[in-house]
Amino acid sequence: MLIEVKVPQLSESVSEATLVSWHKKAGEAVSRDENLIDIETDKVVLETPAPADGVLVEIIMGDGETVTSGDLIAKIDTEAKASAGEEKKHEPAPEVTPPPAAKASSGGSASPSARKILDEKGIAEGDVKGSGRGGRVTKADAMGAGKGSSAAAAPVQVADGERPEERVPMTRLRARIAERLLQSKNENAILTTFNEVNMGPVMALRAEYKDKFEKAHGVRLGFMGFFVKAAVAALKKFPILNASVDGNDIVYHGYFDIGIAVGSPRGLVVPIIRDADQMSIADIEKKIAEYGQKAKEGKISLEELTGGTFSISNGGVFGSMLSTPIINPPQSAILGIHATKDRPVVENGQIVIRPINYLAMSYDHRIIDGREAVLGLVTMKEALEDPARLLLDV
Known part of the structure; x- marks a missing residue:
């Protein structure tokens, strides 16, 4: 029986996609749920599993072709047999003769x-x-x-x-990133405020408990969990930082879905940690590790990239000292964190060395005033410099 292989349903915001790479050739045997081809949209790369066991008898659309939801791209014969030297029941799609x-x-x-x-x-x-x-x-x-x-x-x-x-x-993903960055620049009144945070208390806490934490939860204790919790503390105190603009309306979100910028071989993606306020630091670290692995493998789903009320970009992993992050529409603010370095600072009239991280928060000045932005960043600073606040929610 011939079975048609079609492009899976794309999300409403995605009109077309590109066939990236067939993993099977015409005439080869395939197994049910085996990935036949990668399909790249402007957000993610989707896998297309075989609907049944059989032989891939015909490839209708090749690598690099543009497709839409439901397009017929191949056919599988569930009764055919793939055997070297044996004539196939169906002629495979013609091969392009290489130079x-x-x-x-x-x-x-x-x-x-x-x-x-x-x-x-x-x-x-x-x-x-x-x-x-x-x-x-x-x-x-x-x-x-x-x-x-x-x-x-x-x-x-x-x-x-x-x-x-x-x-x-450009790949579809890179072109979409470029489009959204220009959209953010052209539609938002972007302003950035800066502050510095002494990471010593967090680093001391991590050094003391990292081994016990990993043994108890099966994941490394990183710094991003603390940053997410600090951001949530600021968003709770200043809800406008968690809001978005919809026409002439301001939409206040009663939930905290934090986007974490993650690098992938095909470009930057921002998967969402949903209801971050209800998660422990261990839960957050597990989710970040999961997204990092999925990004490397190109397996982050559209659902995992959809939504978000606030974002965090970590240029510090690449050694960045300072940057002005660009807002991820339709969000109204984004936190940029950077490399922690020992720097001279003044405490009680004395010059001392402390591990300092420069924080940068870009925000849409159309709805967020400087007061809320600055005080929000100060709230994050205070939470990181006294991490007990994050545990006690004060």
Whole structure:
């Protein structure tokens, strides 16, 4: 029996997607729930599982093609048998003949979209290490090939005096990030306030209990749990920081859904820790670790990226000293945290060395006044410098 493989239902805010990389070739056996292809939207990369056991007899739409919800992309025959040397019951989709240079290479075959990018770069398939099934070179592999890539790219031939360039298309996720950043800049009156926090008390607490914490909860005790709790304390005290603008209305949210900016191979994503006020530090650390792993694997779902009332961006993991984070619409504020460094500070008239972290909070000045923004950041500072407040909720 022939079964159709269709693009899964995309969210209402996503109109189209791109087929990234087929993990099976026409004529190969597939198992039920095995991932057939990655589909990239402007938010996440979705896996498309096989609906039944059988043979992938036809690939209708190849790598790099644009699709919408419900589009037919392949067919599976549940009664066919995949066997080397045995004639298939159905003719597979025609293969694109690779250029001579690619034929001579010893690497895995490249997808049509990947081959096009490699041809434009002047790179042979055999010089690129494929990450797809059986060493297949995917579009992402091709886009990353070249200078600074782990792949050994062939040198680009240029005329004397001419400086080399390469042009690659943005992924859907990167294009969406660019769109939202411009939207935030153009629609919000963004202002940033700064403060510094002595991380010594939190660091001492962590050093004392990190081993017991990990043994009890099965997750490392990081710093982000403290930052999330400190942010929630400020949002409770100054609800406007947790609000958003809808036309001429201000929407006050009676819940605390905190977005945590996480880097992924395809760009920045902001999964949501929902009802953070009701979670322990251990719960928060577990959720952050889960999102970090999902981001690496490209498995964060649309639901996990939807919503959010406030965001936290941690440039400190990359060594950032200071930044002005951009608001994530439709939110009205975002906290930027940075690298903690020993710095000289004055306490009681004496110069002492303390582990200092610079905090930056960007906010929409249309609805948030400087008073609320500054006092909100001070509340976070005070909570971090006296972490007992976070435990006692005072």
